[in-house]
Amino acid sequence: MMTEVVTLDVEKGKELGLREADLVLLTETGLPRSAGGHFSTDIPDGPLGLFAVVPLAEGNHGLIVGGPHQDGDMVFFLDVDKGAVVLVDLDGGDEGLKFEVVNTSLASFAEFVQRLGAYADAPPAERPADDKARLAEIAASLERLDPEAFRHPHCWWAMVVARHRRAAARRERERAPAASHAEAFDRALDRLEEKGWRHVTGEEFASATGEWGLLALPPDFTDAFAADGTLLRDVDVRWRGGLASELQSAFAWEGLVLRVPEEEPEDDPEDFEAAMDRLMAAAHGPTEPGEGTVTCLAADEPSDLCRILRAFELLAAKGYVAEPALWPTTSGCWERVAERSQDTEALKAVFWNTQSHDSAFDVRGDLVDQLHLGWAGDPEEIGAALADAGLAVQVPQDEGTTFILDPA
Known part of the structure; x- marks a missing residue:
C-alpha cells in the first residue's frame, strides 16, 4: 500500500532559500501524512501549522514540517540555514519552550521517520524476538546515519526506539516464559527499563553521581552464562537512584533470585531529624540518589518472592493489577492501582508497598515476617492463586482487612 505524502509548494521553498537537497525532498519526495504514531503532518492550522514559517535568530527561519502527534503541542521544524531538524515543545510550562535538535539533516530525519514508521505500522511478527532483532538492526543503521540522534538515551529518537523495544519485550514475556537464565536476565533488565532504569557503562556510572535509575553490569557479565543460557556464577x-525492592522484584518476576544489601541499622530513636528524613523519604522519595550492589545468584532455589509473583502473574492474566512493592505508601499504591485499572468502578488488585517489602523479606527474597497485601476483587480467587503457589495465606474476612502471607 502506498504511503500518503504531503509536499511543499515549490515556489515557497525557493523563496525560503532551502538547500537544493531539502527543496527536492519537500517538494518532490514529500513527507508521510503519518508514521508509526511518532510523526504526523496533520497538525492544527495556524501560526505553527504545517509548512508555516517562523523567524529564528539573525534573519534565519524555521519551516514547520510536522509534529509527533496531531494535537500540535510539539512540532518539528527545519532550521533553514543549518539544515537541522528541531523538536520544540510548546507546552514547557514554567520552563517555557523546550528545543531539541533531533536530526542533523532533513534527509536523516525523513529516513528515521520512514524506517521507524514502517516498523511500527507493520503487523507484529509471530515471534516477538524477531521484532526485537529487526528493531535493533534498524536502530543500528540509523545510528550510523546520524549518531547525534542517539547521543543520549533521553534524545527523542532514542526514546522512540526504546518505546518500541519495550513493547516487543512485553509481548515476548506474555507469549512464553524465558527459555534460559540468560533470557530471564535480559527480560528482568527490560522490566527495569520500562520503569525508567537505564543500563550504563562503568565509566558513566562512576561519573553520573547525581543521576537516578542507573544500572551497571560487569564488562564480562555475559561470561557468567553457559552456551545454553545457564547461569554459572x-x-x-x-x-x-532507586529502590532495591524494585530491582529484586523485577528479577523475581523472571524466576531469578537477587540478593540485596542488608538493611542498615535504624537511627537513634531520639534523633528527630533522622526520623523526619525517613518519613519524608517514604512519602516522597529520598532527596539524594542512594546506591549499592545487588547480586543475581546462580543455582539457587526460587525465593518466596518468586513464588508470590508466579501467583501474581496468574492474577494479572485475570485482569488484576498485581504489583509488588508498588509504592512507598499504601495510599500511593491505591492511586497507582486506579491509574492502571480499566474499570475503576470494579477494581481488581493485589499489591504491597515498599515499606512492607523491606520489613517482610530477607536479602534473597524469602519471607521472615508477615507480608500484608492490599487487595480488591474476589478474595477466594486471590487466596486460591496464592495458596496454589505454596504460600501460607490468611484470607481476610472482610474488605477492610488485608491478606497476610506468613513465613514458612
Missing part, C-alpha cells in the same frame, strides 16, 4: 549489578 553470581552476577553483581551496581545501582544508583
